[in-house]
Amino acid sequence: MQTVDYILVGQGLAGSAMAVQLLNRGRKILVIDQPIHNSSSRVAAGLFNPITGKKMVKTWMADTLFPYLHEFYRQEEIKSGEKFFFPMPLYRPFLSVEEQNEWMARSAEPLYADYIEAVYTSSSFAHVRDPFGGLLLKQCGYLSTTPYIEAVRKRIEQEGTMLYEQLEEEHLHVERDGVIYKGIRAPRIIFCQGTRTSKWFNWVPIRPLKGETILVEANLQENIIVNRGVYIVPGLHAGEWRVGATYNFHDHDPGITTEAKTELEEKLAELIDTPYKWKSQEWGLRPTTPDRRPILGSHPEFPSVIIFNGLGTKGVSLTPYFSEVLVRWMENDISLNKLVDIDRYKSVYWTSPK
Numbered sequence: 464m465q466t467v468d469y470i471l472v473g474q475g476l477a478g479s480a481m482a483v484q485l486l487n488r489g490r491k492i493l494v495i496d497q498p499i500h501n502s503s504s505r506v507a508a509g510l511f512n513p514i515t516g517k518k519m520v521k522t523w524m525a526d527t528l529f530p531y532l533h534e535f536y537r538q539e540e541i542k543s544g545e546k547f548f549f550p551m552p553l554y555r556p557f558l559s560v561e562e563q564n565e566w567m568a569r570s571a572e573p574l575y576a577d578y579i580e581a582v583y584t585s586s587s588f589a590h591v592r593d594p595f596g597g598l599l600l601k602q603c604g605y606l607s608t609t610p611y612i613e614a615v616r617k618r619i620e621q622e623g624t625m626l627y628e629q630l631e632e633e634h635l636h637v638e639r640d641g642v643i644y645k646g647i648r649a650p651r652i653i654f655c656q657g658t659r660t661s662k663w664f665n666w667v668p669i670r671p672l673k674g675e676t677i678l679v680e681a682n683l684q685e686n687i688i689v690n691r692g693v694y695i696v697p698g699l700h701a702g703e704w705r706v707g708a709t710y711n712f713h714d715h716d717p718g719i720t721t722e723a724k725t726e727l728e729e730k731l732a733e734l735i736d737t738p739y740k741w742k743s744q745e746w747g748l749r750p751t752t753p754d755r756r757p758i759l760g761s762h763p764e765f766p767s768v769i770i771f772n773g774l775g776t777k778g779v780s781l782t783p784y785f786s787e788v789l790v791r792w793m794e795n796d797i798s799l800n801k802l803v804d805i806d807r808y809k810s811v812y813w814t815s816p817k
């Protein structure tokens with residue numbers, strides 16, 4: 464019987480980061496992925512930004528996650544010879560003089576010093592509506608997600624095995640010390656499925672959060688991301704920009720909506736003062752969790768069945784570091800941070816079928 468060290472189910476951002484970590488350690492892997500064009504990972508604008516939210520505070524674990532992700536994606540670019548990682552400053556226009564003053568003060572705090580490039584007190588960027596100036600943040604940028612996933616896929620094809628199919632659960636035999644799938648044995652299987660569930664983890668509270676983006680053509684300054692209400696991130700081709708995103712917990716229907724298009728266009732008009740041409744619209748479902756933390760760990764009854772999910776709105780910044788955390792837990796017995804451990808949900812949501 465053929466054997467591998469790991470079977471991975473799903474190759475979005477989660478499965479790709481796991482594959483990179485395992486291949487870098489020389490492990491034999493089989494990846495099963497049924498690519499769908501609107502998977503969360505493929506429609507994501509790929510933005511990473513350490514200062515976020517309405518209150519603009521440092522994101523959870525930013526001091527660990529951001530240095531790690533820069534190194535991770537840069538190394539993968541070198542290995543693959545492909546370009547998909549674009550660090551660049553992010554500009555957030557101020558809405559008032561009060562906000563301007565607040566950031567002048569905050570920029571002196573050591574907590575924010577590593578992330579603030581400059582505070583502008585007057586309009587500073589062409590075609591951006593910024594009469595009060597704005598905040599220029601560093602350690603930001605975007606990952607061009609589809610080229611990244613494709614580059615990792617090529618690596619898996621060369622160094623491991625790739626199966627383009629939906630996992631057929633009836634062909635997966637799970638035992639205490641490993642699994643067998645269609646004649647291939649592995650000590651562990653890792654489910655990196657996003658919002659699609661399998662029978663082993665259908666009790667885990669992954670809540671789909673629908674998001675939509677539009678692609679526009681506009682004459683905007685290259686090498687900068689603008690973000691206020693919506694983000695404007697460079698698209699795959701010069702002159703193209705991805706504008707997003709919406710957040711809708713109630714609509715899980717497949718497809719784009721006119722409501723989302725209207726919302727994004729209204730917010731875009733508030734942010735820039737130059738004409739643009741609408742090109743297309745995308746939608747996807749983000750895999751979120753009630754406490755907004757990822758989910759890592761094993762099935763309550765089958766230690767060889769593992770999950771890496773719950774990446775919510777921040778798959779680009781969370782997957783590099785937490786894929787290493789998961790490998791170190793599996794291979795070196797280094798315990799998981801309680802905030803990401805699946806154990807936190809076992810007592811609430813899991814009932815043994817026995």
Ligand SMILES: Cc1cc2nc3c(=O)[nH]c(=O)nc-3n(C[C@H](O)[C@H](O)[C@H](O)COP(=O)(O)OP(=O)(O)OC[C@H]3O[C@@H](n4cnc5c(N)ncnc54)[C@H](O)[C@@H]3O)c2cc1C
Nearest residue numbers: 473475476477497503504509510630657674747777778779
């Ligand atoms: C509109 C939008 C914009 C976003 N923007 C950003 C952003 O700017 N920055 C950011 O960090 N995050 C962003 N996100 C969130 C980000 O996309 C997610 O955090 C991340 O992509 C989740 O990755 P994943 O690998 O867990 O899931 P997915 O991307 O859903 O990947 C799962 C993969 O597993 C496959 N799969 C599932 N079940 C099976 C099965 N049984 N058999 C075979 N294959 C299977 C699927 O086909 C898919 O390929 C955005 C999301 C959306 C929807």
